[in-house]
Amino acid sequence: SVSMRESPYCFFTDVKVYPGVTHGFPSMTDLDELAVRVVEECVPEVSILITDPDEFWQERLKKDFSEIPGVIVSVHNGSVHVGDAVRNLAPDIVVMNWLDTLPPNFIRRYAKDPIGLKIAVFSHAPERDIIRQRPDVDFVLSKSAPVEALTLVVKYWTEQIQARKRDELREGLLKNQRQASRSS
Numbered sequence: 001s002v003s004m005r006e007s008p009y010c011f012f013t014d015v016k017v018y019p020g021v022t023h024g025f026p027s028m029t030d031l032d033e034l035a036v037r038v039v040e041e042c043v044p045e046v047s048i049l050i051t052d053p054d055e056f057w058q059e060r061l062k063k064d065f066s067e068i069p070g071v072i073v074s075v076h077n078g079s080v081h082v083g084d085a086v087r088n089l090a091p092d093i094v095v096m097n098w099l100d101t102l103p104p105n106f107i108r109r110y111a112k113d114p115i116g117l118k119i120a121v122f123s124h125a126p127e128r129d130i131i132r133q134r135p136d137v138d139f140v141l142s143k144s145a146p147v148e149a150l151t152l153v154v155k156y157w158t159e160q161i162q163a164r165k166r167d168e169l170r171e172g173l174l175k176n177q178r179q180a181s182r183s184s
Contacts, residue, residue, distance in 0.1 A: 046158045
């Protein structure tokens, strides 16, 4: 810990509003506390992989998902195997066409976090036909339904994933701070 009333840290104790600065941290006197507050305010990145081969839907979904804060959208272009794309990109969310590439169970096998991975099926096949086969997916939507429903679900998942990542960052930070204070 460092006294933040001294230069150069006194910036964080001033409650002035600077152009372009959206967050103030009033009365901060401890760098450890500041670090925790910064982590609590951060917007962790959430990656989405779209495997649907239809370029129209790729562009539409990419545009809609890109408007969600903290989202990075990748599109599978067929240059590599879908399993390799899932392994290399390590997406948090996969939006796929029904059985256009790999079944959801295989996609989960390639994921680094198969339990945390969210899979949405967005397909021309009717929802009933897909659900009847009991796939290991989190959401199913027909392409004849409003796309906004899928966007809302992805936005909700994104918020959940960001909250989980913030919690993990905060726990890791606090653990490091405890270890550093013990070794001092």
